[in-house]
Amino acid sequence: MSELGEYLRACRARVSAEQAGLPSSGHRRVPGLRREELATLAGVSVDYIIRLEQGRAKSASPEILTALARALDLGTDEQEYLLRCAADSTGLTNKADSHAPRTQRVSPATRVLLDSMPGVPALVLGRRMDILAWNTLGAALITDFGQVPVQHRNHIWLSFLDPKVRALYTDWEKVARECVSYLRMDAGRYPEDPALARLVGELSVKDADFGQWWSAHRVRAQRSGRKDFLHPLAGEITLDFQVMDVRGNGDQTLLVYTAEPHSRSAQALAFLAGWAIAEENSGVDIVVDTPPQ
Template sequence: MTQLGDYLRACRARIHTEDVGLPAVGRRRVPGLRREELASLAGISVDYIVRLEQGRVKSASPTVLLSLAEALQLRADEKEYLLRVAAEDATVPERFRPAAPRRQQVSPGTRVLLESLVNVPALVLGRRMDVLAWNELGAALFTDFAELPQRQRNHIWLTFLHPRVRGMYENWAKVAQECVAYLRMDAARYPDDPELAQLVGELSLKDDDFGSWWSGHRVRAQRQGRKKFRHPIAGELDLDFQVLDVRGAADQSLLVYTAEPGSATAEALTFLANWVTTRGPAAAPHPSHNTEA
């Protein structure tokens, strides 16, 4: 089987017939759309869908893929993933394949920006959601990243396997499933990344939920949302988050958490920032820290 075939089957299984205007008649042997129903909706032969799912098509045309995306009601980020895994499965000469990802290093300008965000927890994330850099309040919100081995400075690893970080999320299952969906998007961009494969393998072995959600092939692009925390120092926090691209740095993004002005969470963040100042710069990014990935 192939990544494309696995993804098409997973997408078919998630669709309810009534969602696409088809009658739900009788008992169905499998959940979701049958191949015949998808073929009818997409205007593609059943045989071609069978061959796509079995990996017997060397290269599917963009027109066919977009028709399938429309029939499966995929979001923009899901459509992007579909096109990427289709390209990954295609037979491509070695010289045209993407180069291996380079090691990443946070620029001095980005570090200055981090340090200037005094009352805003912020992290710089790289590929695989590696934590490349952080400000003092970001470390105070999550953990002292400087004390962790470099391989554990990863937002998804921490969410699943770090007891304190995992325990802070009020709705851990929702946050964790979103993390898995983010990692799926990254896997489509760099399918041959050995460190990503190692991360997926470790999480699959150590957490059954991760393995189940990974096999579900949910994908999502990181943008914005809200998370609720139960912080051991600041108490309950209701934070909005945004993920902003770092211009000029491939695959780096700035993750910032903000609170509504005048809210109890804003007051709690101010308290946490003052606590950090009192305790001293325990976990601010520093040139001596190895933050390459």
């Protein structure tokens, strides 16, 4: 079955007949809408739904895909993912473009930008949520990325398989589910990226939660949000995050964390920044005062 077919089936399973405004017909063997019901709502034939789900449809017009998205009550990110899956499934995507280039490089100007923000943790993320660059406070908040093997320098790999990083998040499950939806969104852009396939395979084998959440086909683009940390040095920190595209490189984003001004979290972040700079300058372990409570 194609990625488009799997995604349509997963979306159908999440929508009940009642939610779609259809009468319930009693006991159902499987959850969600039947193919016949989706076909009725979208104004297409049942056979066409079957061919889409089985990967046998040779084309899918934007109008039909929009009708399917409306019937399935898909959000903006989900509609974008549906269109990408359809383009790839029906051969409209240039296969050369769907393979991610091997090398990911951060420009000198972007590195200067990172270093010019000493008061906020910042990371540059690439395809697959690879961590390509970071500033001193970003490493102090999450982990010393320079000591992490390059093949594991990936935001989602660390969040699932590195015990210290995993323990940083007060609500790990919420963060992890979001990471999976971000990665699934990226998979729609580069469906034939072998490095992404290896990452998904490793995480599926080593963490049952990842496998279950990946199969659910939830998708979401990284934009903004809030995370609660329990840092071993700075204690509890609540930070807002924003994700911004790096101009000139559509594969890279700048992830920046900020604290509410004058808050306890802002004080904790300032403490952590001071500790990080002192340790970086000394090159040895140092003793620091207790962070603000």
